[in-house]
Structures are given as structure tokens and as C-alpha cells.
Amino acid sequence: MNDTTNILAVGVGGQGILLATDILAEVALAEGLDVKKSEIHGMAQRGGIVTSHVSFGRKVYSPLIRRGGAHLVLAFEEMEALRAFAFLNAGGKMIVNTQRIIPPVVSSGLAEYPSNIMSRLKATSRTIVDMDALKMAIELGNPRLVSTILLGGLSLFLNFDQKAWEEKIKEGVPRRTAALNVDAFREGRRLLNGYRIH
Amino acid sequence: MRRLLSGNEAFARGAYESGVRVTTAYPGTPSTEIAETISTEYPDIYVEWSTNEKVAFDVAFGASWAGARAIVAMKQYGVNVASDSLLRSPYIGVGGGFVIINSEDVGMFSSGSEQDYRYYGKLTLIPVLNPSDSQEAKDYVGVALQISEDYNTPVMLRSTTRLSHCKGVVQCHERVEKEPIGFPDDGRFRGIANPPALQRHYQLIERFHRLSSFAEHTELNRIEWGDKKVGIISSGFPYQYARMVMPSASFLKLGMIHPLPVRLIQDFASEVEMLVVVEELEPFLEEHIRSLGLNVVGKEIIPRVGELSIEILEESLSKVIPEIKSSNAKEIQGVSIDTKDLIPRTSTMCAGCPHRGAMYTLNKLDLIATGDIGCYAFGIHAPWSALDTVVCMGASIGNALGIENAQRTMIDKSMTLPVVAVIGDSTFIHAGIPELVNAVYNKGTITVLILDNSTTGTTGLQDHAGTGVTLVKEETKALDIERLCRAVGIERVNQVDSFDLELLEETLKEALLADELSVIISNRPCALLPQAEKHPAVLVDETCTGCKLCNALNCPSLMFDLTQTAVEGNEKKSWKAHIDPITCVGCSLCVQVCPVGAIRAPQ
Incomplete structure (x- = not known):
């Protein structure tokens, strides 16, 4: 049980979080590991919070990561990064896509979007890595590439073969966007190259 | 072949491997993907969206009489709709194996109430199996079909939102065909009518006794011995959480939760110092175990509302097992961060929604x-x-x-x-x-x-x-x-x-x-359908007075900025509407609502 790696992905419905964690889970499976992946479908595509839990290792029991139990948090959105902070474990690392998705309660002027999120996160003793995946996705021609760019960043923190990643990305995304998504994945890796851990 | 499958995909795979010929369902969370997966991956199986769950039940039951292995899949509440047919079905018996997969929305992720459908087992005397991961979800379909055929009874397979949607590794096998024998020309009436019904009630109870003996010996129920200070009886996903929280305890894992294996429970209880029942929602297992005269710890510490989790279970169990918290607390080394200004995100109707x-x-x-x-x-x-x-x-x-x-x-x-x-x-x-x-x-x-x-x-x-x-x-x-x-x-x-x-x-x-x-x-189609009309985003001009009347539409594309203007030397703050050009599909409702004509379609 102690060899289990727990990865939490958080963001907002429509950002491609479930597709990204499906690919992550398939890579772990291809590496011969036991895997569990859990999230809740339902109303999420209508602007709600999406959280996806992926755990892999020799034998995985729980499909849910506890607070303080995540080795890595992949946050697709700033405020959701802040919300998910409590899930990081003591040596936990967080990759944050510096994108803000404004909830209706803010856009209608009834609340304010939290300020200084990145500096608050970085003031903690955790490793916080930011990526502007949206900017890069737009440069590559499609905002929907955010999720594979972030996977590229995530891949630097995991000991999986790059070929396995790219194969599972090709299988997981719509066929006509396969090459573009592989490019996006490589760009994501390049963007975070300085943080390489393994 | 190892595959990563959600519980629902695993149920579909189980149907395929077990030679199921007919599957019916009404779509709904959390069971939708069972029939959907069959429709896209397993063309050997006839599968339909029925108009409701009772219709779905009746179609699948008919297929079973004609000798085909048949499955009906239900969402939360579905079994209530099908209950009239369901409650009569064990009196009538099956032809080919007949299994009802019933997925409950424990935790109310997209439902308005929690309902513990395990009690339908008691109400109908139908056996109920409760898998605890995707592998078991797939395997139990075949087991349930076999029980159905061996005991001439419908069998219920219970799932929950967590199990239906969680993905896990599944060892897959080839399909084994079960050729239907057709509707038998045996002169036997398949239905409910007196006088045979009373006699069938006796038969039903006699069959239930035989199923109770089956429960004692089936591999669906197993003891995993560990430290005998605490013995945990659990089933479904709560078993997985309990395994994490109490890795060294002894476990009686129940795959068949109705009828219960009385002797197995008694034997397990006699070996452990403290008996704990870990289950979501109602004290279904607990009440039965108490009725055997056994002392158990259960709902007095474990919540009766919502999903369980490792954290909830830790907190609950620490009330009777003090060492739990200390043994796990070292993993949680919190760092303080200010999160007081977090804003909730509520789901709402999409931009361009016709509702x-x-x-x-x-x-x-x-x-x-x-x-x-x-x-x-x-x-x-x-x-x-x-x-x-x-x-x-x-x-x-x-x-x-x-x-x-x-x-x-x-x-x-x-x-x-x-x-x-x-x-x-x-x-x-x-x-x-x-x-x-x-x-x-x-x-x-x-x-x-x-x-x-x-x-x-x-x-x-x-x-x-x-x-x-x-x-x-x-x-x-x-x-x-x-x-x-x-x-x-x-x-x-x-x-x-x-x-x-x-x-x-x-x-x-x-x-x-x-x-x-x-x-x-x-009559406009759903905004998410390909045939929904999409027009260029509307624009707001400088005549917007910030009256916010358009906000009564509650459209996610409609936003307001607080702007500062200097009027005769005084700073004045006022709201101005703007439209998110990416999400707006130009449905024009806000154009119609604006009292000053400040919102319009682009020229």
C-alpha cells in the first residue's frame, strides 16, 4: 500500500480533466501497475468543479485520495488549485495552470474572485509549479489543448516512459487531433523542463 | 487482457463475456454507461433504451423466458418505477439468467434523495450481490446469471455512483455463448394468478432457504484473517475504505448481501474481540447481524448519510479504536494557507439553453x-x-x-x-x-x-x-x-x-x-446537440446603464464589470454588462430583455 502514488486533478467542467486523467490511468496500466481512477460525472459539464482521483501502485484499494494524501496535484485553474491545496501530502507537489475561470456569482458582481492565489500557494513550503498552458494552447491553435500540455508538465514528475504517454494520448484523443495533441504534450514537457525531478 | 474499466463498463463487459443476448435500460445517473457501452462495443447483444424502467424490466424478463440471458440496468430511483414487475418476478421464475443491475446515487451527486435499495432484496426474497470494484463488477454478472439459472430466480446486482464511475483494472476474457432454448412449450403458465400463487409463495420461501445455504459456502463471501482484536464486516466500496483504514484487522467481506450467511457471520464474530459493521446508508447488514444476538459497532459511530471515505471512516472508527488516528495522522502534515475567500461553483443551465x-x-x-x-x-x-x-x-x-x-x-x-x-x-x-x-x-x-x-x-x-x-x-x-x-x-x-x-x-x-x-x-433543441443553432456572440454597447435586468436570465456568458468614471470631479462606480464572446451562442434572450437596447447582435 505504501508504494501507491496518488494524483489529484482539479478544475472546472469542460477543461478536459477527465480525458487527461483517463490518459494518465492508461499509462499507469500499460506500465503494469494496479490503477484506480474516480470522479463524479453528472452536472460537471455545466460549470461545476471537477475533481479526478488517480492512484496507482502494486495494489490499490481506495478510489479516493484523502486530504493530505496526494503526491501530486494537477490544477487546471487557479482557484481550484487553492481549493485542492489541503489534499497535498508533506512532500507534495502542485502544478498550477495559471488560468482563471470566473464563476457566474463573480461575473454577476455578487462576489470577488480570490486574489494573490499564486503567491499564497508559493508562500507554503510545498513545491508549486506554474504553467500558462492556456497561452501555449492558443499559440498552438486550440484552447482545448490545455489538458495535454498539462500532462506534458505532469509527465516530468513521473517515472513513465515518454513513448507510453504519447501512445496513450494518440489512443485517447479524437484521431484527427492526435498529432497536434502529441505536439502539445511535448511543448508542455519543454515548458517545465527546468523542474525535472526524475 | 487487462483493461481499465469503470464499474459500468465492467458490468457491460460481464454481460458480453457471459453470453447475454438482451439488455434494456432507461438512461440516468449513475447507470447510463452500462447500456451505452454495450451499444458501442458489443454488437452481439441486443440493447435498447426503453421508455422507462418498468418497460425495460418487462422486455428483459420476456427475453429471459425465451431462454436468453438478459439484463436490465437501472439508475437511482429506477427500481421504484419497475417495482410492480420486480415484486412479482420471483414468483414466476426465469428462463435464461435474469439480472437486475441497480445503481444507487449514494452521496446524492445528481439526485435529490438517498435510497437504500438493498431492502428490495428483503421485500422480494431476491438474492442481492454487491461488488466492491470493477473486477468484481464484471465477474459478478456471470455469477449472478448462474445463480439466476440454478435457483430459477431474478438476481439483483447492486452498484453505487462510486463503483459505477470509478475505473479499475479488469482481467477480460472471451465471450461464451449461451444459445437461448426459446419460449418453452411446457404448458406452464408464466404469471401471477390464483390458485397457483399461494403455492408459489411456499416455493419462494423454500428457494430462499436454499439460497441461504448457498450464501454460507459461496466464494462471494470470504474471511480475510488478520489481527483478531477487530473484525470488520463490510461490502462494496466501503470494504476498500475499511481496508485502508484498518490494514491489519480481520475482515468478513460480503459479496452476497442477501440472504446473509448466518453461520459464517457467527463463526467470524466468535473469533474477534470487537465486531464492526462498515456500510453506507442504512444499517441493513447491522440490523440483521444484531438480530443474531451479536454485539456489533455500527451506525452509532458510522454516518447514515452520504458516501463514506477514508477520512470519515477514520474519524468514526477512532471513537472505538483510539490508535487509529495516531497511526495515520503522521501522513497529514498540514501547512496553513488562507482559503476563506474561496467561492463555490454552482452548475447552471448552459449558454443557449432552450429552458x-x-x-x-x-x-x-x-x-x-x-x-x-x-x-x-x-x-x-x-x-x-x-x-x-x-x-x-x-x-x-x-x-x-x-x-x-x-x-x-x-x-x-x-x-x-x-x-x-x-x-x-x-x-x-x-x-x-x-x-x-x-x-x-x-x-x-x-x-x-x-x-x-x-x-x-x-x-x-x-x-x-x-x-x-x-x-x-x-x-x-x-x-x-x-x-x-x-x-x-x-x-x-x-x-x-x-x-x-x-x-x-x-x-x-x-x-x-x-x-x-x-x-x-x-421546441428548440438542447444547446449541446450538434443541430442547435449557433450565432455570433451578441455585443453590449456604451448605453448599458448597469441596471442588471438581464441578470434575471442567469446566463453564464453574461458578465458585469465595475467601472469607475469621473463625473464632475466625483469618482462614480457603475456596473457595465459584457458578453463572453467564447461561450455566447447568440440565443438573443438578453437582447430581448434589455430595456435600453444596449445589447444587440453584431451587424
Whole structure:
């Protein structure tokens, strides 16, 4: 049980979080590991919070990561990064896509979007890595590439073969966007190259 | 072959491998993907979207009599709809194996109530199996079909949202065909009628005793010995959480939760110092175990509401096992961070949703609106507050008629209001049609607003009898809702464009005044469907006064900025609307609502 790696992905419905964690889970499976992946479908595509839990290792029991139990948090959105902070474990690392998705309660002027999120996160003793995946996705021609760019960043923190990643990305995304998504994945890796851990 | 499958995909795989020939379902969370996976991956199996769960049950049961292995899959609440057929089915018996997969929304992720369907096992004397991960979900389908055939009984497979949607590793095998023998020419009556029914009740109880002995020996139930200070009895996903929290304890893992293995439980209990039952929702296992005269720890510490998790279980169990918290607390080394200003994200209707105008209009008028099950149920929330009631599928029409009839008996008419029932197309076909016929038959003068968005929207765009396409994407006849309404005797039936607020309001006002039952069909397709019209985003010009009247539409594309202007030397703050150009699909509702004409379509 102690060899289990727990990865939490958080963001907002429509950002491609479930597709990204499906690919992550398939890579772990291809590496011969036991895997569990859990999230809740339902109303999420209508602007709600999406959280996806992926755990892999020799034998995985729980499909849910506890607070303080995540080795890595992949946050697709700033405020959701802040919300998910409590899930990081003591040596936990967080990759944050510096994108803000404004909830209706803010856009209608009834609340304010939290300020200084990145500096608050970085003031903690955790490793916080930011990526502007949206900017890069737009440069590559499609905002929907955010999720594979972030996977590229995530891949630097995991000991999986790059070929396995790219194969599972090709299988997981719509066929006509396969090459573009592989490019996006490589760009994501390049963007975070300085943080390489393994 | 190892594959990563959700519980629902694993159930579908299990059906495939076990030679199932017929599967039926009505779409709904959390079971939708069982039938969907079969429709896309396993063409050897006949699969259909039935109009509701009772119909689905009846079709699958018929297939079983003809010797085919058959499965009916149910969402949360579905088994309630099918219960009339369900409760008779064990009296009648099966042909080919017949399994009901029933997935509960424990935690209410997309439901309005929690319901513990394990009690249907007790009510029907039907055996119930409860898998605890995707591998078991797949394997138990085959086991359940075999039990069904061996004991001549329907079998229930219980899932939950967590199990249905969680993905896990599954070892897959090839399909083993089970050729149906056809409807037997044995002269045996398959149904409920006296006098044989009383005799069949005796047979049913006798069969239940045999199933109880089966439960004692089946590999579905197993003891995993560990430290004997604490013995945990659990089932389903709670077993996995308990395994994490108490890795060294002894476990009795139950795969078959009805009937329960009495001797196995007694033997397990006699070996451990403290017996704990870990289960979600009601004390279903616990009550039975207590009735055996055993001392157990259960719902006095473990919540009866919502999903369990490792954290909840840790907190609960630490009340009786003090070392738990300390052994796990070292993993949680919190760092303080200010999160007080986090804002919740609530789901709402999509930009371009055809229900939005209806909710806006209902809110504007003085009326009582009874709601139903679908995305339009978001209409209960502010700023619409458009719906006064939501119960279950189809209920809006009956509820409306009841309110009208009560008002008819009131002497002080100043306290009465016109009544509108609001129901979507898929829900109308599922359970609204008998309610509408009833309202016509009993001379109701209510208004029924059918929000026809040409799909089962909330569940994720499934086809239904009104769309002209089957689950396996074949063309079929499409139910014409307007002609159906006319055929049952309604003369005042109007179709309105969902995006024409003035027409919608006028038609609704006329219907409310009419002394006859009226149907209004709002007919734009769901904004998520490919055929939904998309126009360029609308624009807001500088004449916006910041009155925020458009905000009553509650559109996610509509935003407000606080702008500062200097007026005669004084700083003045005012709101200005703007439209998110990425998400706006140009439905034009805000253009129609703006009192100063500041919002318009681009030239």
C-alpha cells in the first residue's frame, strides 16, 4: 500500500480533466501497475468543479485520495488549485495552470474572485509549479489543448516512459487531433523542463 | 487482457463475456454507461433504451423466458418505477439468467434523495450481490446469471455512483455463448394468478432457504484473517475504505448481501474481540447481524448519510479504536494557507439553453409551477425561482391537477393561482403520458409546458422515443408529442420558439386564462446537440446603464464589470454588462430583455 502514488486533478467542467486523467490511468496500466481512477460525472459539464482521483501502485484499494494524501496535484485553474491545496501530502507537489475561470456569482458582481492565489500557494513550503498552458494552447491553435500540455508538465514528475504517454494520448484523443495533441504534450514537457525531478 | 474499466463498463463487459443476448435500460445517473457501452462495443447483444424502467424490466424478463440471458440496468430511483414487475418476478421464475443491475446515487451527486435499495432484496426474497470494484463488477454478472439459472430466480446486482464511475483494472476474457432454448412449450403458465400463487409463495420461501445455504459456502463471501482484536464486516466500496483504514484487522467481506450467511457471520464474530459493521446508508447488514444476538459497532459511530471515505471512516472508527488516528495522522502534515475567500461553483443551465427563457417567463408571471426531473430543475434556484415543486419523473402533471382541484373547492378565490406543470420531453415520455391522459379525462384546466429539447439532456444527450433514433443509432419512428396531445383530446396545443420571449409569455398568459387544458411545447433543441443553432456572440454597447435586468436570465456568458468614471470631479462606480464572446451562442434572450437596447447582435 505504501508504494501507491496518488494524483489529484482539479478544475472546472469542460477543461478536459477527465480525458487527461483517463490518459494518465492508461499509462499507469500499460506500465503494469494496479490503477484506480474516480470522479463524479453528472452536472460537471455545466460549470461545476471537477475533481479526478488517480492512484496507482502494486495494489490499490481506495478510489479516493484523502486530504493530505496526494503526491501530486494537477490544477487546471487557479482557484481550484487553492481549493485542492489541503489534499497535498508533506512532500507534495502542485502544478498550477495559471488560468482563471470566473464563476457566474463573480461575473454577476455578487462576489470577488480570490486574489494573490499564486503567491499564497508559493508562500507554503510545498513545491508549486506554474504553467500558462492556456497561452501555449492558443499559440498552438486550440484552447482545448490545455489538458495535454498539462500532462506534458505532469509527465516530468513521473517515472513513465515518454513513448507510453504519447501512445496513450494518440489512443485517447479524437484521431484527427492526435498529432497536434502529441505536439502539445511535448511543448508542455519543454515548458517545465527546468523542474525535472526524475 | 487487462483493461481499465469503470464499474459500468465492467458490468457491460460481464454481460458480453457471459453470453447475454438482451439488455434494456432507461438512461440516468449513475447507470447510463452500462447500456451505452454495450451499444458501442458489443454488437452481439441486443440493447435498447426503453421508455422507462418498468418497460425495460418487462422486455428483459420476456427475453429471459425465451431462454436468453438478459439484463436490465437501472439508475437511482429506477427500481421504484419497475417495482410492480420486480415484486412479482420471483414468483414466476426465469428462463435464461435474469439480472437486475441497480445503481444507487449514494452521496446524492445528481439526485435529490438517498435510497437504500438493498431492502428490495428483503421485500422480494431476491438474492442481492454487491461488488466492491470493477473486477468484481464484471465477474459478478456471470455469477449472478448462474445463480439466476440454478435457483430459477431474478438476481439483483447492486452498484453505487462510486463503483459505477470509478475505473479499475479488469482481467477480460472471451465471450461464451449461451444459445437461448426459446419460449418453452411446457404448458406452464408464466404469471401471477390464483390458485397457483399461494403455492408459489411456499416455493419462494423454500428457494430462499436454499439460497441461504448457498450464501454460507459461496466464494462471494470470504474471511480475510488478520489481527483478531477487530473484525470488520463490510461490502462494496466501503470494504476498500475499511481496508485502508484498518490494514491489519480481520475482515468478513460480503459479496452476497442477501440472504446473509448466518453461520459464517457467527463463526467470524466468535473469533474477534470487537465486531464492526462498515456500510453506507442504512444499517441493513447491522440490523440483521444484531438480530443474531451479536454485539456489533455500527451506525452509532458510522454516518447514515452520504458516501463514506477514508477520512470519515477514520474519524468514526477512532471513537472505538483510539490508535487509529495516531497511526495515520503522521501522513497529514498540514501547512496553513488562507482559503476563506474561496467561492463555490454552482452548475447552471448552459449558454443557449432552450429552458432559460421558460424559467425567466415563469418567474415573471403570477402562477404556481410544478416541476419535474431534468435540467430545468435548475429553475428552482435564484434568480429564476421559477419552479415551486419537484418530486419525481412525471409527477408535475398530477401535482398540478391536484393543486387545481384543491383550489376549485376554495371559497376565497383570491388565494388561488393558475397552475402550470413543467416537464421535459424524455421525462414526459417516461412517466408523463398517463398523467396527461388523467388530467384530460378528469377535466383539468391546467397548463402543461413541455420543454422539448429533443434529447435526454441531463443524463448526457441520450436518444428516446421522440428523437427518431435508437440506442444503436438506427433510424426509427419518432413520437410526435403534439399529435399525441391532440390524440388524447387536447385542443389547445401550441408550439413556441424557446428563444421568443414575447411569444412564450403571450401563449402562456392565454393558456392560463383558458377554461380548458392547454399544452405549450417549447421546441428548440438542447444547446449541446450538434443541430442547435449557433450565432455570433451578441455585443453590449456604451448605453448599458448597469441596471442588471438581464441578470434575471442567469446566463453564464453574461458578465458585469465595475467601472469607475469621473463625473464632475466625483469618482462614480457603475456596473457595465459584457458578453463572453467564447461561450455566447447568440440565443438573443438578453437582447430581448434589455430595456435600453444596449445589447444587440453584431451587424
